[in-house]
Amino acid sequence: MSSGLEPPLWVAARALLPGPEAELALPLDGAVEEWVPPLLRRCRALLEGAGRPGGARALRRAGAVLRDGAWERLHAAPWREVGEGWRRAFAYGCLFSALGELAAGRPAAPALRLCDLGLLLGRDVLGGALRRLAGLLRHRHRPRRPPQKVHRDLAPVPVVPPEDEVPHLHCPSLEHFRDNYLIPQRPVVLEGIMDHWPCTKKWSVDYICEVAGCRTVPVELGSQYTDEDWSQQLMTVGDFIDRYIVGENGVGYLAQHQLFDQIPELKEDINIPDYCCLGEEDEDNITINAWFGPEGTISPLHQDPQQNFLAQVFGRKYIRLCSPQDSENVYPHESQMLHNTSQVDVEDPDLVKFPNFTKAAFQSCVLMPGQVLFIPVKYWHYVRSLDTSFSVSFWWS
Ligand SMILES: O=C(O)CCC(=O)C(=O)O
Incomplete structure (x- = not known):
């Protein structure tokens, strides 16, 4: 033919x-x-x-x-x-x-x-x-021009009092992690476990633009999903970078569970943490999420139904965590849609409306590139990007 x-x-x-x-x-x-x-x-x-x-x-x-x-x-x-x-x-x-x-x-x-x-x-x-x-x-496809470089002052790092700091461990054994963190359901920052992942050396805004710039993805617009003006839109990764990472058009978040299936080249640069083998389900049932956005993106305090490893590839994130036992003190929304999300603004709580919020015991950390945070099932977590940031999370059971 x-x-x-x-x-x-x-x-x-x-x-x-x-x-x-x-x-x-x-x-x-x-x-x-x-x-x-x-x-x-x-x-x-x-x-x-x-x-x-x-x-x-x-x-x-x-x-x-x-x-x-x-x-x-x-x-x-x-x-x-x-x-x-x-x-x-x-x-x-x-x-x-x-x-x-x-x-x-x-x-x-x-x-x-x-x-x-x-x-x-x-x-x-x-x-x-x-x-x-x-x-x-x-x-x-004709390659996109690399994004313009912008210089931004580093955002001030929130002070984490030592007594509230999430503990850090360097490459613990499977048994140690299981007995001291997984079984008792305690958060921990793991260091050294993603040093060999290619993404830690390769990924940057320029690299993401080169590999994925021409791909269409859903992005979230608005500083957090509980805001009235929050919305979702389809756009190319390149346009997202131009408008929200390089440009100053407000806050947008590429928060996506399909990105790695859509762009296998990116998936080749990450590994599933070995500790996931302690779960009951096989690897195919692990959901891998991408979280890419500028400084200031916020995931409001919420809980998820699976264990989570949140791996920081570039940029830093300020994270606050509290146990599901404190659920009453964080005032979950009443609606079915948002019942896993707190009504309280963690960094500026309205204590007249939410007086018991002071009773919730929080742990915090600033997650740095190369660190992986273990967030146990249903643990409440609040996340704010301190820089342009890319994280990958693994939801497993
Ligand atoms: O990094 C974020 O903004 C949120 C991460 C998160 O909520 C998750 O992995 O479940």
């Missing part, structure tokens, strides 16, 4: 999918409306002629109709009720419209955005086709 008119990027992209039409099974694995299967089959048929004049346009259009139709169904119900069939239909729509873009000789950026949308909201169909295509496009 080579036509000589095909741009090389399209040829490389097409080669990522199984060859002849007949081999391209497009399972949906879930209920969809009756218009979806014939449209899917049409996209598949159009793929064959997409390298010929007019073919690319038809594929782009058909893919976009599938994508837009599925997008509506993705947004018609609460997220957890959206069925597998619609998520896959959306992913196929993204894939076919991205391929249509490339077949038409258009630039890589819009196709890459479509791959990311498919990965974020859909599924990685056809054995990882979206991730493979995104990897190809990222290498063909």
Whole structure:
């Protein structure tokens, strides 16, 4: 089916999918409306002629109709009720419209955005086709200019009274960690355990921009998720860096559990802490989160249902912790949505409204690059970035 008119990027992209039409099974694995299967089959048929004049346009259009139709169904119900069939239909729509873009000789950026949308909201169909295509496009994408350097004065470091300081340990044995911290559920800062992770030497704002600048991700805007003006938006990592890390457009946080699946190159630079083997579940069930943002991002006092290792890659974070036994004293929100979040502003508490807050016993630390904080299950934690910061957390059970 080579036509000589095909741009090389399209040829490389097409080669990522199984060859002849007949081999391209497009399972949906879930209920969809009756218009979806014939449209899917049409996209598949159009793929064959997409390298010929007019073919690319038809594929782009058909893919976009599938994508837009599925997008509506993705947004018609609460997220957890959206069925597998619609998520896959959306992913196929993204894939076919991205391929249509490339077949038409258009630039890589819009196709890459479509791959990311498919990965974020859909599924990685056809054995990882979206991730493979995104990897190809990222290498063909014109590199972003590195972010402008800005000089900022270092923020003052909060004073942590020695009696409140979270204890520090250097590379404890598994048994020591288990008996003294995991079983009694006590927080501890672990040092030396991530020294060999490549991220500690490689990662910087420039590096993140180079590897992930052209990728679309969800970001949180506003200083903390309990604020009224807090919102979420999709943008490229490069735009996020320009606006919120380098620019002074307020506070934004790239706080994401899908980043490492979306960009495997970053995942290769981190390791799962050995201590996670003390958990009952296997490694595949560990959730790995990225936390990237400027100085001043705040995660309000909240608790999570799993054990956590919070690993600091660059920048420093001021962290305050208190035990679940103090839950009453930190005044959790009453609503179902925020019942794991305290109503109290930890660094400026309203003691008239929340008088028992003084009874809560806090421990604190300034988490430095290369340190890993163990936060036991349901331990309340408050986090404020003192610098532009990248942390990786591992939720395990
Ligand atoms: O680093 C942060 O801002 C929050 C980290 C956190 O809450 C977590 O890992 O559970």
